Amino acid sequence: MKYLLKQSVLLAGLALVSAVTSPLLAQVKQAQNPIIFADVPDLSIIRVGDTYYMSSTSMHMAPGVPIMKSKDLVNWHLVSYASDTLGSQDELTLRNGKSTYGRGSWASSLRFHQGTYYVSTFAQTTGKTYIYSTKNIEKGPWKVVSFKPSYHDHSLFFDDDGRVYLVFGAGKLRLIELTADASGVKPGATEQVLIENASAPAGPNLGLPAEGSQLFKIKGKYYLFNITWPKGGMRTVVVHRADKLTGPYEGHVALQDLGVAQGGLIDTPDGRWFSYLFRDYGAVGRIPYLVPVTWTEGWPVLGTAGKVPQTLALPPSKGLIPGIVASDEFARRKGEPALPLVWQWNHNPENSLWSLTDRPGYLRLKTDRVDTTFLLARNTLTQRTIGPTSAGTTALDVSHLKDGDFAGLALLQKRYGLVGVDYRNGAKSIVMISAESEKPVELQRLPLTQSTVYFKAECDFTERKDVATFFYSLDGKTWKAIGGPLKMAYTLPHFMGYRFGLFNYATKNPCGYADFDYFRIVDKTTGAK
Numbered sequence: 001m002k003y004l005l006k007q008s009v010l011l012a013g014l015a016l017v018s019a020v021t022s023p024l025l026a027q028v029k030q031a032q033n034p035i036i037f038a039d040v041p042d043l044s045i046i047r048v049g050d051t052y053y054m055s056s057t058s059m060h061m062a063p064g065v066p067i068m069k070s071k072d073l074v075n076w077h078l079v080s081y082a083s084d085t086l087g088s089q090d091e092l093t094l095r096n097g098k099s100t101y102g103r104g105s106w107a108s109s110l111r112f113h114q115g116t117y118y119v120s121t122f123a124q125t126t127g128k129t130y131i132y133s134t135k136n137i138e139k140g141p142w143k144v145v146s147f148k149p150s151y152h153d154h155s156l157f158f159d160d161d162g163r164v165y166l167v168f169g170a171g172k173l174r175l176i177e178l179t180a181d182a183s184g185v186k187p188g189a190t191e192q193v194l195i196e197n198a199s200a201p202a203g204p205n206l207g208l209p210a211e212g213s214q215l216f217k218i219k220g221k222y223y224l225f226n227i228t229w230p231k232g233g234m235r236t237v238v239v240h241r242a243d244k245l246t247g248p249y250e251g252h253v254a255l256q257d258l259g260v261a262q263g264g265l266i267d268t269p270d271g272r273w274f275s276y277l278f279r280d281y282g283a284v285g286r287i288p289y290l291v292p293v294t295w296t297e298g299w300p301v302l303g304t305a306g307k308v309p310q311t312l313a314l315p316p317s318k319g320l321i322p323g324i325v326a327s328d329e330f331a332r333r334k335g336e337p338a339l340p341l342v343w344q345w346n347h348n349p350e351n352s353l354w355s356l357t358d359r360p361g362y363l364r365l366k367t368d369r370v371d372t373t374f375l376l377a378r379n380t381l382t383q384r385t386i387g388p389t390s391a392g393t394t395a396l397d398v399s400h401l402k403d404g405d406f407a408g409l410a411l412l413q414k415r416y417g418l419v420g421v422d423y424r425n426g427a428k429s430i431v432m433i434s435a436e437s438e439k440p441v442e443l444q445r446l447p448l449t450q451s452t453v454y455f456k457a458e459c460d461f462t463e464r465k466d467v468a469t470f471f472y473s474l475d476g477k478t479w480k481a482i483g484g485p486l487k488m489a490y491t492l493p494h495f496m497g498y499r500f501g502l503f504n505y506a507t508k509n510p511c512g513y514a515d516f517d518y519f520r521i522v523d524k525t526t527g528a529k
Contacts (some may be wrong), residue, residue, distance in 0.1 A: 038287060
């Protein structure tokens with residue numbers, strides 16, 4: 001009897017503990033906003049069966065138009081790029097002092113139609129609209145067609161009757177019909193105004209006119225999502241709906257909270273709806289959010305009581321490493337791609353000037369010309385910084401630099417920071433440079449007498465602190481801060497969150513090279529440890 005009594009008490013106790021902790025466990029096991037604490041702006045998401053795919057803006061990076069995959073809307077990993085390059089103009093290749101920072105490839109539109117995946121984008125740099133298509137979104141190959149003009153912030157749309165359109169513009173939204181295979185504007189088609197002033201539902205004090213169109217057809221009705229920004233307010237989601245594609249459209253404000261805006265709708269296999277959006281979050285960039293959607297009288301109602309929730313009834317994130325960013329030892333087995341998808345070049349690369357085979361296990365960056373500034377240097381290899389904190393480290397062999405060469409680790413944006421080895425007048429030095437003022441300033445220089453040196457850059461984006469610290473080490477174990485803190489800032493001329501970058505450029509004599517042993521990224525900072 002005593003045994004049974006003890007068991008009963010024990011079971012009752014366990015039940016009580018379970019009742020108390022279950023809500024806490026449920027909260028811990030839920031997804032958190034932002035779903036990706038990294039620069040993934042202008043997202044477009046589709047679901048095919050039980051799999052989600054997402055495209056995003058890539059601007060001046062190559063390859064471009066990244067494609068990501070998820071099974072739960074929270075945990076994403078890169079699977080492809082639709083574009084190798086947009087072209088070979090001087091602006092895209094950093095030639096003759098030209099660049100395309102903040103331009104290049106902008107907001108993409110991802111669609112799946114009759115067994116084919118389509119992703120479209122547009123580029124101010126070339127004045128063209130691009131449409132990429134493939135039967136296999138993860139492995140390709142991708143077919144590309146391009147045509148003029150560059151349709152701003154367009155939404156690619158396949159209607160049920162087989163006709164294909166682009167909705168585009170800012171403020172005054174327009175419609176243009178494409179050919180059935182989406183290879184260009186339909187002969188004889190003319191632009192028509194779809195909505196005269198799509199910003200109107202947000203009020204008369206207009207700052208940013210409604211743009212970022214994403215068009216959906218749900219249960220026979222057309223829903224058009226846009227972002228606008230009233231003066232003195234915040235980025236706002238406006239939704240219009242109509243019974244016919246050509247209208248008339250009625251619209252209202254769908255969400256105005258935290259500046260979370262620009263995106264569209266996605267449903268889950270079990271019938272739930274979400275809106276995918278992003279938020280400007282300082283130096284780390286524009287970071288994706290999800291908000292739950294309910295339907296009332298045929299309208300999508302975004303958020304929880306009109307607010308962006310911190311937690312979501314979705315699986316928790318497993319972290320952004322290695323799906324969005326990843327370490328790289330630069331060792332390759334036979335059959336592996338030369339560069340994992342986490343890497344992108346700053347502008348088009350010159351492929352003859354980098355190698356992973358000249359010295360196996362190392363990334364070699366070579367020079368073939370003289371440059372005057374880091375921002376015009378070719379072949380800077382980059383990947384995203386991530387929040388709330390992250391750190392990137394590298395080991396660099398500088399044995400084969402030539403006089404005037406500068407190689408090392410960067411945090412790339414207009415107000416960049418660099419730590420590296422400067423070879424000048426026959427002597428090598430460790431140097432930290434800050435462009436916080438938008439002009440490069442040397443903050444510290446130390447003599448270097450050995451051929452291998454280690455660098456680290458740490459970023460703190462917590463509550464938009466946006467501070468970076470640079471370190472060096474002579475043995476890879478003991479780290480010392482160098483220069484001073486870099487106050488990072490998201491500038492519109494670059495229009496992109498900060499990126500870690502490996503660089504090497506010549507200021508006097510070309511044909512030198514630098515060998516990078518590895519790049520390692522972690523989602524924490526450790527200081528001088």
